[in-house]
Amino acid sequence: MTIRELGEWGLIDWVRERLEEERRRVFHWPSQKGLVLGPGDDSAAFLGGDTTLLCTTDTLVSGVHFGEEYASWREVGWKAIAVNLSDIAAMGGVPKYALVTLGLPSGHEVEKVKELYEGMLDAARPFSVSIIGGDMVSSPVAFATVTLIGEALHNNGHPCLLTRSTAKPGDHVAVTGYMGASAAGLKMLTENLKFDADTAYYLREAHFRPRPRVVEGQLLALGGVKTAIDVSDGLLSDLWQICQRSQVGAKVFQEKVPVYSLVKAAFPQDYMALALAGGEDYELLFTGEPDVLQRAKARLKVPCTMIGEIVEDRSGEVIVVDAQGREVESSHKGWDHFR
């Protein structure tokens, strides 16, 4: 059986269960000493001395996650760091250090590697994240793997972590920023669509230079929010992850999903599909009791929109309803990278 046939989620489930079994059976570690959060969230968390550290890793592969024919290496560098910052943001953590592994063909131009590094430094600089190590290997296909280490914020000696497994029925569901612009940008680039300069610039930036919501994640965590994920696979797919891990269902009010005016104008037919399933927005998707979310929203300096609610029935499912309350989409499964 191939990975495509089994599906990414089947394989990830096997890995997670096998690692769990190893900890339980071999080490008698029902909860390993020092391990705060194992596989299955945006970052792993473990004790480092008297603090809680976070660690996450994400990879961009040429021809899979970006096309060399339309992406600049500086943009690829930015994105490679930004998607990892976004994972730390989705835990409410403070990003600190990065390790960078580059796989590169030996005929690759040095100038491209330098541009890639400049893009990584551009993305890391605003958060004072320092690249402290890594590896460079020969590879027939170019790829960049970044590992990011962060620290959890603490409140009264306890780590404030945003996780995927803490959503409760009655919670409201909210997102920062706008949905669908990154996928709209990808569509513009790969289908070679022409727009006015403002639209083209906005879409390209949205796709290649996501602004990870690091400060917002910290404000949410300190404000008592418990549950978050970053929008990488797609709004519904990522909400489905929260539902799976929290054993709840979710209802999304389609007309409340925030889509930026330029995206609506550029894709009048497709914008809602891009917003619900497009992915790579790297905004924060979070849930919490209505009053907690209202207070948290008041603190954020970026747009923040209530788009749905967590429900008790239809556990593990995400339902989308239209303005009339009619179900328009349901049982959304996660995005499968191998199909």
Add this chain to the structure above:
Amino acid sequence: MTIRELGEWGLIDWVRERLEEERRRVFHWPSQKGLVLGPGDDSAAFLGGDTTLLCTTDTLVSGVHFGEEYASWREVGWKAIAVNLSDIAAMGGVPKYALVTLGLPSGHEVEKVKELYEGMLDAARPFSVSIIGGDMVSSPVAFATVTLIGEALHNNGHPCLLTRSTAKPGDHVAVTGYMGASAAGLKMLTENLKFDADTAYYLREAHFRPRPRVVEGQLLALGGVKTAIDVSDGLLSDLWQICQRSQVGAKVFQEKVPVYSLVKAAFPQDYMALALAGGEDYELLFTGEPDVLQRAKARLKVPCTMIGEIVEDRSGEVIVVDAQGREVESSHKGWDHFR
């Protein structure tokens, strides 16, 4: 200019200087708060709460670091973890947690991924290292990137770290175990050479299942040794790294380099070249004052051989001399992965 033309070391130098400049110029971080050791050693080191943490990453790419036609996936898994354990060992640290990124073609068989994981667990288990996260991405070429997090041992509140930059003239140079067996194994596999069962088994194991010297690294660090590297690129190449970083020279007494009897018998012409330049032995190469090394050697449970000395002249060079004291090789440069 391509990477092949510039050379790996030229590119790595550029990266290291650029990162240094970024810290200095942009952040005014001549030594960044919390950062203990940046790029250029076996692992990076940084403060985590009241302890010192280590972080390293290494990648195996199919067709570059292993051939799918002769390597089993279980062996690849072992090696992917072991080479990272070896980097923590070369710092004298305690390995703790691993993150695993797999790049896999979607037509890849699930069974191979499971075997890869079993191999990783086999290598991690003896050191109680737990895989706590990672990533799985679609890629036309299979690769495995492992990030390993460890902790430095402390003595009177100070971290005991083995680094590459602390060798001093007058130090002796020593290695654990035997040299050249891994490269001999690779030669056997790629050239399809036939040996008796014992030899074939020993060589294959040496190539695919290196035993990282984790305990030995810790004993050396606690015993007052300051300087070490693991033998990955080749004995001379790795000693050259120490010389470069410490601004010293080194002399290796060829006839003292330990080569296992089976390797000598299997490669009577080539064994010394394999031992000096073969690489991937994942033994520890370390230096220290003669009495410190003598005491350290007495503590180790594995073979440990004095093979040379650190000299003041010919800084940055490694000289090999034969039994008559004649120079047989000098000015050894590092192994270049892109040539």
